[in-house]
Amino acid sequence: AQTVTQSQPEMSVQEAETVTLSCTYDTSESDYYLFWYKQPPSRQMILVIRQEAYKQQNATENRFSVNFQKAAKSFSLKISDSQLGDAAMYFCAYVDRGSTLGRLYFGRGTQLTVWP
């Protein structure tokens, strides 16, 4: 079964600094997608960034970038120039591209605090 592990329950960062959130996953599949979702206090799930397993290039979205290490099954999120609005719960998620239903598997989440 697919599992997603986030080993950092909580992280904190100073405004304008950089922080990296860790995620590892376990799967026997070779073709899949990985995601980072943000859940602010409003609790609306927001897609931050997506990585396709067959692409070697790390995905980037403005201040957000990932370090995707397929062999190590590692998928970390780097937030540069942190802003107060980045404070939220961050979830790493996985979906098997061959899955008929497209079920997402989530990690336990990392609560990010941003200090002014």
Place this chain on the structure above:
Amino acid sequence: GAVVSQHPSWVICKSGTSVKIECRSLDFQATTMFWYRQFPKQSLMLMATSNEGSKATYEQGVEKDKFLINHASLTLSTLTVTSAHPEDSSFYICSARDEGKNFDEQYFGPGTRLTVT
């Protein structure tokens, strides 16, 4: 962008009553919708996968008779919590797959906070 709505956003009901939560895809069709439950400071727990025109697939440990799911159209899925008890109080989130895009595109509703008194 694709939008998923949920109604109501919050509801308070008395123990023993039933409450229905609606999940709608506003600008796309969704053959598949997902229902999650989330406790404070915890991850999303998948309860069931809802398929239009067929029975829902429930995760292990989720009571089918308590959490009734109906996916009657390509834009609407409903979750009915029957004979609600205080332990059913939680935050319920739905998501929907946009079948017209890459299969991995899944959009989340804003959630429904259920309080059973």
